[in-house]
Amino acid sequence: MLDPRAAREATRAVPGIPRDEDGPVFREPWEAQAFAMALALHGKGLFTWSEWAATLADQIKRAQAAGDPDTGETYYRHWLATLERLVAAKGVASSETLHRYRDAWDRACDRTPHGAPIELKPEDFAG
Template structure:
């Protein structure tokens, strides 16, 4: 168990507090901002339920992905959260040998081509 119990530090200096960014808050926000976020969320849950990875493996991959993004300059204010989720899912699928990066790239290109060859407003499908 790794619960940290931290007592409040009432003597923290004002200087330190000034450097801390505000917490971004919105009231009554939707659970998902865009449909793809719901899809990647459900994909992870579904793969976990199918036994592809444990939830601990998932949490570990997600937190590593978030740390990496922060190192690369993402202010990480919660709005990029599902992008990190998507990156973590790609990584874990590769780690678990369900596919490799080359296959994902190939499919990525195929969908791009399919979209460009599909008339506006029609459903996009792979040939």
């Protein structure tokens, strides 16, 4: 569950967050989860919102240079990539660890029937 106060603070501090009059809006559950992770890490003092905004802007600029049409559908993909960059830059987890877990989640997702909870197992990390 999102802390409404923290969500309002983030939407004021970070330009471009998709929102309506009630606050941030999400097309998919994972987008809300990525948003909530950023709120939690900011709340723990991992980064400032100005640091976040600068890193996110750089991430979007890189994606546009690589051909992202910037139509809005990829905004939270950039948000997630920014999370990964800052977590690695701050030494919370290495890029290798992040990739290892992302690959494990992909494998777990591939074997999970639609609608069932995704559960990580040791073999998901075997690669």
